[in-house]
Amino acid sequence: MAEAWWAVARSEEVTSAKPINVDIGDQPIVLWRDQQGAVHALEDRCPHRRTPLSLGCVLGNGMIQCGYHGWTYDGATGHLKDIPNLKSDVKFPALYRAIPFAVAESGGFVRVCLDAKAPAPLLVAKTLPLSGTVNVALEHEHYIAALFDDPSLVLAIKGVRFTPYLLAELAEHEGKLVLERSCQWAGFHWPSPFSSDFPITLRIATDPVTGECDLLLRDDGFRPLLFATLAPVPAARGVTQIRWRATLEDNRHGMRAKLLGAGTPFSVHSTIDGAALRVLKPSASIHAATLRNEITARSAQTSAA
Amino acid sequence: MLDVKDAAITDDYIDPVTADPREFAAKVNAWVPHDIVLKDAWFPLAHSFAITEKPVRRAIYSQPYFLWREGKTAVAAEFHPSEGLQGGKSEFTDAAGRYPVIEKYGYAWCWFGNPANAAPEHIPSLPYLPEDGGLPLHMLGTVRFDCTAPLSLENLIDLTHADFLHADVVGDEKMDKETVEVFHDSETITMVRTCVNKSVAPIMRRFGGVKVDVQQVRQVIRIYLRSHAAIAYGRFSPGDNVQLFHPCVPETRDRTRLDYAINTRNVKKTNLFRYLMPKASYKVSRQDSYMTSPQSPRYMQPEKRKDLHSPLDEAGQKYRVLMLALAERQARGDFAYHVNVSADCSEIIGYDGK
Ligand code: FES
Ligand SMILES: [Fe+2]
Numbered sequence: 001m002a003e004a005w006w007a008v009a010r011s012e013e014v015t016s017a018k019p020i021n022v023d024i025g026d027q028p029i030v031l032w033r034d035q036q037g038a039v040h041a042l043e044d045r046c047p048h049r050r051t052p053l054s055l056g057c058v059l060g061n062g063m064i065q066c067g068y069h070g071w072t073y074d075g076a077t078g079h080l081k082d083i084p085n086l087k088s089d090v091k092f093p094a095l096y097r098a099i100p101f102a103v104a105e106s107g108g109f110v111r112v113c114l115d116a117k118a119p120a121p122l123l124v125a126k127t128l129p130l131s132g133t134v135n136v137a138l139e140h141e142h143y144i145a146a147l148f149d150d151p152s153l154v155l156a157i158k159g160v161r162f163t164p165y166l167l168a169e170l171a172e173h174e175g176k177l178v179l180e181r182s183c184q185w186a187g188f189h190w191p192s193p194f195s196s197d198f199p200i201t202l203r204i205a206t207d208p209v210t211g212e213c214d215l216l217l218r219d220d221g222f223r224p225l226l227f228a229t230l231a232p233v234p235a236a237r238g239v240t241q242i243r244w245r246a247t248l249e250d251n252r253h254g255m256r257a258k259l260l261g262a263g264t265p266f267s268v269h270s271t272i273d274g275a276a277l278r279v280l281k282p283s284a285s286i287h288a289a290t291l292r293n294e295i296t297a298r299s300a301q302t303s304a305a
Numbered sequence: 306m307l308d309v310k311d312a313a314i315t316d317d318y319i320d321p322v323t324a325d326p327r328e329f330a331a332k333v334n335a336w337v338p339h340d341i342v343l344k345d346a347w348f349p350l351a352h353s354f355a356i357t358e359k360p361v362r363r364a365i366y367s368q369p370y371f372l373w374r375e376g377k378t379a380v381a382a383e384f385h386p387s388e389g390l391q392g393g394k395s396e397f398t399d400a401a402g403r404y405p406v407i408e409k410y411g412y413a414w415c416w417f418g419n420p421a422n423a424a425p426e427h428i429p430s431l432p433y434l435p436e437d438g439g440l441p442l443h444m445l446g447t448v449r450f451d452c453t454a455p456l457s458l459e460n461l462i463d464l465t466h467a468d469f470l471h472a473d474v475v476g477d478e479k480m481d482k483e484t485v486e487v488f489h490d491s492e493t494i495t496m497v498r499t500c501v502n503k504s505v506a507p508i509m510r511r512f513g514g515v516k517v518d519v520q521q522v523r524q525v526i527r528i529y530l531r532s533h534a535a536i537a538y539g540r541f542s543p544g545d546n547v548q549l550f551h552p553c554v555p556e557t558r559d560r561t562r563l564d565y566a567i568n569t570r571n572v573k574k575t576n577l578f579r580y581l582m583p584k585a586s587y588k589v590s591r592q593d594s595y596m597t598s599p600q601s602p603r604y605m606q607p608e609k610r611k612d613l614h615s616p617l618d619e620a621g622q623k624y625r626v627l628m629l630a631l632a633e634r635q636a637r638g639d640f641a642y643h644v645n646v647s648a649d650c651s652e653i654i655g656y657d658g659k
Pocket of ligand 1: 049066067
């Protein structure tokens with residue numbers, strides 16, 4: 001968790017108007033944007049009297065001011081810069097600071113790493129135009145397992161029905177957990193258990209630590225129809241916060257593929273059907289934990305070497 | 306009843322605040338207000354007007370208090386009268402399951418602790434409330450805080466927070482000079498904040514007829530530690546003085562009840578401020594809760610990281626140390642009052658009857 005980069009916000013959610021609160025596990029974090037456009041992340045806890053800094057405000061100089069007694073912090077270092085009522089220019093000892101976290105912004109996501117000295121993550125060039133945020137009352141690991149075992153519990157792609165059949169079970173590819181699921185277009189047709197082939201597939205490539213997924217919907221000509229990035233982050237009380245971005249490929253062949261563009265092509269559910277989830281048989285997710293451990297153990301070895 | 310004079314001088318009481326500064330800091334930072342339950346104190350559990358023949362249920366640290374009147378006399382009991390003495394009673398009540406109760410200043414003060422120690426001398430002095438009550442209803446009200454009572458009092462005793470949290474009611478931090486003085490004894494702490502040329506409180510500008518841009522302000526917060534009750538007295542010039550009684554009753558360790566009284570009889574009858582100032586509590590208390598409610602769970606467990614302090618926090622820090630000292634003494638079985646909290650404190654708070 002410490003070195004991972006978590007996509008805790010979409011770029012448009014972080015402004016200079018009002019700080020926002022997110023969490024990574026049980027670590028509350030305040031995010032805001034300074035007047036130069038840079039995003040800052042500090043622990044969401046004023047070291048004076050422990051109130052959330054996100055209840056304060058962003059000052060004209062880009063610093064954050066606690067709403068309780070006005071203590072003012074620098075975003076990059078977390079250092080206390082001012083106690084307005086002291087009416088003095090004294091410098092505060094280095095101990096006087098809120099814990100800062102590393103921030104990186106690209107592809108329309110704001111990512112935070114709990115280790116302030118972590119090397120920057122790879123930049124994502126493209127910002128997908130469709131986006132959303134949902135809070136789901138299901139723990140991170142279970143959320144990802146549900147996505148692996150039955151995507152329809154978690155998300156919807158317009159006109160697409162997910163089948164129980166995989167073209168490739170969960171396996172490691174270039175450090176990610178990848179699976180590919182056969183899909184049908186919705187409507188009347190020969191039921192999936194009796195179908196020999198399927199017109200579309202959904203490939204899900206997942207970061208083993210954060211669970212951030214790249215989704216790719218393709219037709220049977222191997223042509224992409226839709227891309228999406230889904231970033232589930234463990235939040236307080238076992239809630240998972242999901243930020244997502246998506247885009248449709250412009251050139252889509254066939255009537256059903258073209259119709260994807262009408263209305264809402266992609267959405268992520270804000271609730272999960274508990275009755276369906278409880279009886280969902282683990283399939284694709286069965287080896288997820290083992291694979292994850294293998295990958296992280298290996299990367300720990302290489303970084304130690 | 307216990308004679309306070311007996312208990313006062315006997316033991317070798319050491320002022321926890323004058324002790325070694327490192328020890329002082331250690332105590333300040335060992336603050337887990339959620340764990341402090343002080344006994345042998347009077348709590349203003351209800352406005353007198355709220356007590357009628359029909360019992361009302363109140364609580365101190367979850368201990369039930371049923372209050373009603375028998376004739377003119379207020380009674381406080383551990384059980385609802387229709388329930389009777391079922392399932393055994395606690396050591397807080399007499400054989401009939403009744404708590405000591407005294408009506409004074411327009412409140413029913415109920416004793417929380419050993420009934421044998423309930424002396425009227427332990428009721429705090431509140432100079433600007435009429436001893437026999439009788440303030441009009443519009444000067445009285447109830448608000449609640451979603452936090453532990455000591456956090457509510459820590460909030461009150463550091464008034465710099467008002468400049469940020471209540472700026473739209475009482476004015477912001479703009480002023481030429483601010484000084485904070487703190488006095489204490491084993492049962493009380495008093496903070497005096499003097500502001501030179503402070504920006505005028507919007508409520509006074511709008512409704513109080515104050516036409517100038519700056520005011521001279523002297524605010525006094527005096528907390529009676531065991532009773533969790535505070536005097537909040539503000540002198541404004543120009544402007545009318547604010548005479549607030551701010552008791553923080555710990556109904557549970559994480560929820561606070563405030564039956565306040567703002568005596569605005571000093572304000573001219575034609576001045577709207579007389580009627581509106583008491584109502585400001587509804588707004589101000591929500592603003593306070595906005596901060597103290599998320600604070601409260603963060604003060605429930607011992608915490609390795611020390612809170613940071615500024616010179617403006619002297620009162621709050623001493624409040625912590627004094628409360629802890631009382632808790633430690635009580636843990637040793639020492640419940641005596643060393644000072645007479647009912648002695649008139651007009652001079653201490655700078656109240657001149659006007
Ligand atoms: S709690 Fe943040 S300034 Fe006091
Ligand atoms: Fe306040």
